[in-house]
Amino acid sequence: xxxxxxxxxxxxxxxxxxxxxxxxxxxxxxxxxxxxxxxxxxxxxxxxxxxxxxxxxxxxxxxxxxxxxxxxxxxxxxxxxxxxxxxxxxxxxxxxxxxxxxxxxxxxxxxxxxxxxxxxxxxxxxxxxxxxxxxxxxxxxxxxxxxxxxxxxxxxxxxxxxxxxxxxxxxxxxxxxxxxxxxxxxxxxxxxxxxxxxxxxxxxxxxxxxxxxxxxxxxxxxxxxxxxxxxxxxxxxxxxxxxxxxxxxxxxxxxxxxxxxxxxxxxxxxxxxxxxxxxxxxxxxxxxxxxxxxxxxxxxxxxxxxxxxxxxxxxxxxxxxxxxxxxxxxxxxxxxxxxxxxxxxxxxxxxxxxxxxxxxxxxxxxxxxxxxxxxxxxxxxxxxxxxxxxxxxxxxxxxxxxxxxxxxxxxxxxxxxxxxxxxxxxxxxxxxxxxxxxxxxxxxxxxxxxxxxxxxxxxxxxxxxxxxxx
Ligand SMILES: *Cc1c(COP(=O)(O)O)cnc(C)c1O
Numbered sequence: 357x358x359x360x361x362x363x364x365x366x367x368x369x370x371x372x373x374x375x376x377x378x379x380x381x382x383x384x385x386x387x388x389x390x391x392x393x394x395x396x397x398x399x400x401x402x403x404x405x406x407x408x409x410x411x412x413x414x415x416x417x418x419x420x421x422x423x424x425x426x427x428x429x430x431x432x433x434x435x436x437x438x439x440x441x442x443x444x445x446x447x448x449x450x451x452x453x454x455x456x457x458x459x460x461x462x463x464x465x466x467x468x469x470x471x472x473x474x475x476x477x478x479x480x481x482x483x484x485x486x487x488x489x490x491x492x493x494x495x496x497x498x499x500x501x502x503x504x505x506x507x508x509x510x511x512x513x514x515x516x517x518x519x520x521x522x523x524x525x526x527x528x529x530x531x532x533x534x535x536x537x538x539x540x541x542x543x544x545x546x547x548x549x550x551x552x553x554x555x556x557x558x559x560x561x562x563x564x565x566x567x568x569x570x571x572x573x574x575x576x577x578x579x580x581x582x583x584x585x586x587x588x589x590x591x592x593x594x595x596x597x598x599x600x601x602x603x604x605x606x607x608x609x610x611x612x613x614x615x616x617x618x619x620x621x622x623x624x625x626x627x628x629x630x631x632x633x634x635x636x637x638x639x640x641x642x643x644x645x646x647x648x649x650x651x652x653x654x655x656x657x658x659x660x661x662x663x664x665x666x667x668x669x670x671x672x673x674x675x676x677x678x679x680x681x682x683x684x685x686x687x688x689x690x691x692x693x694x695x696x697x698x699x700x701x702x703x704x705x706x707x708x709x710x711x712x713x714x715x716x717x718x719x720x721x722x723x724x725x726x727x728x729x730x731x732x733x734x735x736x737x738x739x740x741x742x743x744x745x746x747x748x749x750x751x752x753x754x755x756x757x758x759x760x761x762x763x764x765x766x767x768x769x770x771x772x773x774x775x776x777x778x779x780x781x782x783x784x785x786x787x788x789x790x791x792x793x794x795x796x797x798x799x800x801x802x803x804x805x806x807x808x809x810x811x812x813x814x815x816x817x818x819x820x821x822x823x824x825x826x
Contacts, residue, residue, distance in 0.1 A: 383635040386417055386673065389790040390717075391725055394678055394762060396797035398723030402786055403760075407805040408680040409696040411771035411785040413448075415456065417674035418767075421637075422460035425666060428641035432649040434658030442486050444626050445471040447667030447768035448675075452787065452802045454478035457670070465626070465665040469496050472505070486623065486663060488534065488583070490556060494521070501527040506663070508534045508583040508623065510557055515572060522578065530621055532581025533569065535560050537602035542591030544711045550586040550599055557584065560602060566609075573610045573618060580618060581663075582607050585625025589668060590711070593628075593644055597651040600624050604652050607660065622660045624648075628669035632713055632765050637673065641666075668768040675767020676717075677701050677783070681759040682738075691733040693755040697763055698737010698744040700780040701771045705746055705763075706737065718752045719760040728753035735761060739778045779815065781806035 393412050397403065402410050422441075429439045442463040445454065449471060454464055455478040463484030464475040475485045482504040489496060490510050497514075498521060500507050507529050509515045515533065534557035541548035549556045560566055573579045586599035600622075607619040631638055649656050679697035686692065699706040705714050716735060718726040730751035737744040746763055755761060763770070774782045784805035790797040809817075816822065 382420065383637075385792065386414065386635055388792040389414055389416060389788075390676060390762075390764075392790040392792055392795065393788040393797050394676075394717075394719055394760065395723040396788070396790070397678060397786070397799070398719070398721075398760060400799065402784065402799065403678065403680050407781070407784060408682065409677065409701065409783045410805070411675060411677050411701065411766065411783055413453070413671075413767055413785060413787045413802065414674045415787050415789050418453070418456055418671065419460055421670045421673065422457055422462055424637070425641045425664070425670065426461060428645040429662070429664070431642065432645045432656050433662070434656055437656065437658045438661035440484060440661070440663045442484065442663060442665050443670055444665050444667030445474055446773075448671045448772045449474055450772060450785065450802050451478045452800070453671070454480060456787075458484075462670075465667075466505075469499075472496075472500070476503075483528070483530075486665065488585075488665070497521055498525065501525050501529050504528040506530045506532075506581070506621075506623075508532050508581070510534050512558070512568070512572075515576075519576075530581050531579055532583050532619075532621065532623065533558060533572070533579065534583040534585070535569070535603065535606065537584060537586065537599045538562075539586065539595055539598050539602070542587050542589075542595060544590035544708075546708075547589050548587040548591060550584075550591075550595070560606065566606070569606070570610050570613050574614050577614075577618060581621035581623060582610075582619055583623035583625065583663075585665060586627055588627045589629045591627055591629065593639055593647055596625075596627055596644070597647050600648055600655065601652045604655055604660075608654070617659070620661060621663060622655065623663040623665065626664065626666040626669070628666055630668050630672040630765060630768075632672075632715065634715075635673070637669070641669065671768035672765045673767060675765070675770065677763040677766045677771055678719075679761055679763075681755045681757055681761060683757055684755055690749070691731060691754060692736055693733055693759075693761065694736050694738075695746070695761055696738050697735075697746060697761070698739045698780075699741075699777055700737070700739065700775050701783060702737070702746050702763060702766065703773065703775040704769065706744055709745070709748065714746060714766065715764040716747050716750055716752060717762045717764055718755055719762065721758045721760075723760055726753040726755075726759060738780060741777075776814075779811050781808070781811055 442465040443457045444465045464480040465486045466472040467488045485505040536557040538561040539550045584603045679695040683694040704712040731754040735747040785803040787800045
């Protein structure tokens with residue numbers, strides 16, 4: 357599995373010719389657009405003295421990934437079979453992103469009231485919005501039912517709450533239960549949702565759970581969907597497919613017990629991993645769809661409508677975090693580049709560097725790819741703790757003050773998953789359309805950088821005398 361393994365060292369340069377020989381033109385084009393956009397971002401002053409770090413998102417890559425997903429399932433689906441691909445909003449919680457994906461035919465998976473609000477702001481239709489919040493309040497459930505969004509229930513207590521709400525509420529919401537096939541973990545424990553004791557869903561292998569679940573469906577004709585999500589990054593495709601097989605088998609069992617085709621929708625979750633060591637998407641959506649077709653042929657018989665909820669595999673490759681190098685120094689024989697991209701934009705990589713290595717690409721003062729002998733160096737972030745490193749002992753052309761560094765494949769779960777340590781501001785996020793043929797790049801603001809005034813407001817600025825007056 358080409359998921360990040362302990363100690364794996366990502367290649368430093370995406371567009372090194374050695375990497376690109378095997379790449380299809382798509383991925384070479386991605387690298388060319390990326391370099392063009394970095395140059396333009398520097399030339400246009402997207403990085404400023406006040407905001408020396410920014411995130412960039414390639415519109416063409418987002419569209420390409422969405423099309424790849426749709427094409428992969430169209431290839432194996434039965435004629436006329438309904439497949440709803442939703443984007444897991446937590447991977448890139450930005451209204452313009454949700455809107456772009458909606459334009460590419462995708463819906464939205466929301467897991468909190470905030471994400472649901474973003475989906476609504478992006479104009480995603482309720483029938484194309486799936487609500488998976490693990491801790492839905494009554495108010496949240498009521499709103500979801502009123503809107504008619506798809507709701508996946510997490511546990512028996514939530515189902516009982518839904519029973520109560522449905523006695524006085526009419527809804528068009530398709531309703532289902534999330535199940536945990538309890539098949540075991542992938543390479544990253546924190547990302548594995550199908551372990552025996554995972555906090556998500558109804559554990560299918562727990563004593564009596566399966567019988568309870570089948571009866572719960574038989575007793576509630578309005579439960580028409582089943583949901584599972586076997587995990588994210590680090591979960592092998594074979595485990596994901598095994599989880600889907602469990603889901604399918606359970607649906608058939610419920611329908612047999614009900615004596616009719618009560619369950620009509622299977623939600624397969626997301627979780628396709630991203631290979632953070634290179635540009636080519638591998639495994640890709642097509643590999644997964646073909647594996648599902650081989651392992652769970654009934655899935656594509658046309659008897660069920662399908663839903664997917666991918667996040668990382670749709671957005672990761674489209675994004676990068678670009679930072680200016682502020683200082684460079686050498687400590688204990690190790691060159692260190694002090695940058696402005698650290699834990700605030702790359703929390704996972706900083707806290708769990710073995711599980712989440714990122715490629716770094718070095719650019720010069722003008723934003724042109726930097727040449728020079730690779731030298732092992734550390735890339736440090738701006739936060740006040742020693743572990744705030746985005747790369748360690750990484751071979752790159754030696755960085756100098758005023759140069760730039762880009763953290764690649766950070767379009768999902770990075771700059772949009774800000775960590776507010778040290779009151780470091782949320783950086784601006786800019787979408788780009790880069791055309792290597794003409795050398796032009798256009799930018800659109802997706803989120804402006806957070807100002808110091810906003811940081812003070814977030815830090816209780818309006819309540820300055822709250823404690824002294826108490
Ligand atoms: C996070 C999550 C996803 C998306 O996972 P990716 O690994 O980003 O594809 C999908 N469904 C649920 C329920 C999730 O929690």
